[in-house]
Amino acid sequence: MVRRGTQAAGGFLSGFGDFIMRGNVVDLAVAVIIGAAFSKIIDSLVADIITPAILNPAMKAAGVDKLADLSAGGIQYGLFLAAILNFLVIALCIYAIVQAFEKAKKRLIRQEALAEETPDAVVVAQERLTTSIERLTEVMETKQM
Numbered sequence: 001m002v003r004r005g006t007q008a009a010g011g012f013l014s015g016f017g018d019f020i021m022r023g024n025v026v027d028l029a030v031a032v033i034i035g036a037a038f039s040k041i042i043d044s045l046v047a048d049i050i051t052p053a054i055l056n057p058a059m060k061a062a063g064v065d066k067l068a069d070l071s072a073g074g075i076q077y078g079l080f081l082a083a084i085l086n087f088l089v090i091a092l093c094i095y096a097i098v099q100a101f102e103k104a105k106k107r108l109i110r111q112e113a114l115a116e117e118t119p120d121a122v123v124v125a126q127e128r129l130t131t132s133i134e135r136l137t138e139v140m141e142t143k144q145m
Contacts, residue, residue, distance in 0.1 A: 042093065046086040055081060 019025065051067060055078070064070050070078025 038093075039090075042090050043086060046082060046089050050089060051082050051085055054085065 047067075055067065055070070059065070059067065059070055059078070062070055064078070067078040067082055068076060070076070070081075
């Protein structure tokens with residue numbers, strides 16, 4: 001019985017190893033790590049640059065120095081505004097990245113289509129040229145007679 005338990009544990013670990021080494025699991029892990037790092041960059045961009053630039057007039061009018069202090073009746077709407085700005089900046093960045101990838105994808109598809117069409121287009125052009133030369137030859141022969 002001890003052997004079966006050892007084999008079951010080995011099978012479990014082997015299966016777990018196979019699961020972890022799948023390409024999509026590794027890709028997902030990389031995406032999560034890069035997403036977390038990207039999130040920190042965006043948080044800093046929003047908190048340290050964009051939010052102060054946009055909300056400084058409101059903060060000065062309210063007489064507060066920190067965004068967290070921007071509140072009305074206990075509602076910290078300053079932090080809420082910062083969260084909205086954070087979301088919008090992240091959405092804008094993702095949109096720009098997706099647009100860049102779509103543009104690159106369309107360019108690649110066009111290049112592949114041109115590569116596939118080029119031999120056919122050359123063959124058609126050569127056939128037309130051959131036909132034109134044959135007609136010209138016929139016309140010249142009939143005029144010489």
